[in-house]
Amino acid sequence: MRKLILITLVSILSFELASGQGLYSPGQPKDDGRFAASTKQVNQFFRRFNAEESIEGDKRYYEGDPLYRDRELRGKFISILFDNETSSVDADTKKQFLNEVLSEQYPQYIHFHREDWFAEVSAVFMYKGKRENVTLFMKIQPEGLGYEWVIDKVVFQPFKDIFKKPQGDGKGFLHPLSHELGFMNLRKAFQDSDTPEAYTSKEYTPDYLTLFLYEMKKGSIKFETIQDVKFHFFQVNNWYFELNQFNRPGFNTGWLISNLVRLKPGDKESIQKYIYDQK
Amino acid sequence: MKKYIPLFLLLFLATSAVSLAQSDNISPARKQAIDSLALEKVKDLSKYISIIGSKETQFSEANRVMDRAEELFAPDAEMGVSSLSRRDIAYYKVRRYFERLMALNYDRVNITWYDIHYISDLERQPDGRYVGVVTVYQRFEGTSLESGLNYRDTTKKDITIYVEKKQTQIAGRTIEFWDVMLGDIRVTETSA
Numbered sequence: 235m236r237k238l239i240l241i242t243l244v245s246i247l248s249f250e251l252a253s254g255q256g257l258y259s260p261g262q263p264k265d266d267g268r269f270a271a272s273t274k275q276v277n278q279f280f281r282r283f284n285a286e287e288s289i290e291g292d293k294r295y296y297e298g299d300p301l302y303r304d305r306e307l308r309g310k311f312i313s314i315l316f317d318n319e320t321s322s323v324d325a326d327t328k329k330q331f332l333n334e335v336l337s338e339q340y341p342q343y344i345h346f347h348r349e350d351w352f353a354e355v356s357a358v359f360m361y362k363g364k365r366e367n368v369t370l371f372m373k374i375q376p377e378g379l380g381y382e383w384v385i386d387k388v389v390f391q392p393f394k395d396i397f398k399k400p401q402g403d404g405k406g407f408l409h410p411l412s413h414e415l416g417f418m419n420l421r422k423a424f425q426d427s428d429t430p431e432a433y434t435s436k437e438y439t440p441d442y443l444t445l446f447l448y449e450m451k452k453g454s455i456k457f458e459t460i461q462d463v464k465f466h467f468f469q470v471n472n473w474y475f476e477l478n479q480f481n482r483p484g485f486n487t488g489w490l491i492s493n494l495v496r497l498k499p500g501d502k503e504s505i506q507k508y509i510y511d512q513k
Numbered sequence: 514m515k516k517y518i519p520l521f522l523l524l525f526l527a528t529s530a531v532s533l534a535q536s537d538n539i540s541p542a543r544k545q546a547i548d549s550l551a552l553e554k555v556k557d558l559s560k561y562i563s564i565i566g567s568k569e570t571q572f573s574e575a576n577r578v579m580d581r582a583e584e585l586f587a588p589d590a591e592m593g594v595s596s597l598s599r600r601d602i603a604y605y606k607v608r609r610y611f612e613r614l615m616a617l618n619y620d621r622v623n624i625t626w627y628d629i630h631y632i633s634d635l636e637r638q639p640d641g642r643y644v645g646v647v648t649v650y651q652r653f654e655g656t657s658l659e660s661g662l663n664y665r666d667t668t669k670k671d672i673t674i675y676v677e678k679k680q681t682q683i684a685g686r687t688i689e690f691w692d693v694m695l696g697d698i699r700v701t702e703t704s705a
Binding site for chain 1: 541544593597600601602603604625626627628629631633634636637638639640641643646648650652669671701702703704705
């Protein structure tokens with residue numbers, strides 16, 4: 235039943251979205267409403283989520299326009315911004331999310347220039363003669379007269395395999411009176427051990443991005459291609475959602491929410507850790 | 514160039530229009546005028562692509578049209594192409610992309626454009642120029658008479674536009690206007 239309601243809603247909205255985005259002359263192929271319904275750019279995701287454009291997508295609403303951030307329009311838009319075909323976001327979670335985002339007292343919007351959203355880019359590089367998958371995390375930052383996307387973090391499995399700090403009994407250490415010997419036993423750390431990272435502080439974490447750039451400057455890593463992009467949003471209070479691009483037949487396509495999680499205290503950090511460390 | 518003059522004028526007038534002080538300093542009226550110019554350029558590009566791809570176009574004419582099409586682009590612009598069967602983006606210089614299009618092994622090629630587009634907001638980049646993306650959809654139909662095979666696809670084209678304030682001298686007066694150049698294009702095959 236729920237599914238039927240969703241399909242009906244999407245069909246109705248898709249029909250509404252179908253008109254009025256024409257550019258080319260008569261005789262050109264006509265969109266049957268699928269491209270109109272599709273959230274064609276991440277920019278359009280922002281505009282639809284906030285209700286800052288017309289249903290047809292051909293008019294940008296600015297502050298002062300009667301329909302700018304109109305609550306009813308937002309409700310219609312946000313309900314079609316979910317992946318309804320493959321993701322398992324249940325109707326109850328969606329409803330709670332909608333209620334909070336559309337709250338009359340404290341409506342919540344997403345902002346392109348603010349923090350708490352970032353891109354995850356799946357790329358391929360050549361490393362030691364092999365194609366290797368690399369995940370780049372990108373964020374937007376102010377620079378000069380405008381803004382730029384920058385690389386914030388990198389996940390590269392060959393580097394992760396190199397740095398495995400031993401734990402417990404297996405971990406080498408410099409005994410607490412090493413200073414009395416002028417640290418002569420550092421030889422054990424650097425020459426006799428294949429895990430010199432065992433001798434680093436608790437706070438130590440390898441800086442993979444610096445290593446990655448170093449290898450690139452040395453010519454050991456070469457860019458090949460990009461395979462996929464997705465976005466992670468933490469901008470809505472107490473919620474996390476993931477934005478993916480769906481290229482498939484039908485009306486439920488383009489940039490859509492594929493994962494939605496209500497956050498309890500501490501969850502944000504756990505999810506971020508999971509996203510950054512998962513590969 | 515002549516055909517763009519009324520649009521430049523419109524942009525000039527829009528520049529003088531009351532600014533609603535958007536944070537990006539481009540008023541809605543000016544944005545609308547810039548969108549029109551960007552769409553004109555995208556429309557020209559789509560026309561050129563249709564001509565270059567058509568098997569009825571003479572080789573010399575196709576080359577002339579490629580020159581015209583290249584003039585729409587900022588230097589170093591690239592096309593990034595992926596298909597439903599291959600996630601990797603293949604990169605081509607704009608000229609190379611046109612040449613490959615011209616050399617496609619079909620007897621008949623028909624390239625048309627859907628009656629839909631989407632234009633992003635304009636964002637300012639560090640050097641002060643503005644950047645936006647125009648999305649259009651293209652239908653390609655190729656027929657090989659010998660094998661009787663028909664190939665058809667629909668691609669989404671996300672076209673970068675760079676918007677820059679420039680100056681020109683008209684009758685001794687310096688006039689400022691906004692110009693639009695095309696940049697990188699992401700070409701994605703769709704399931705449509």
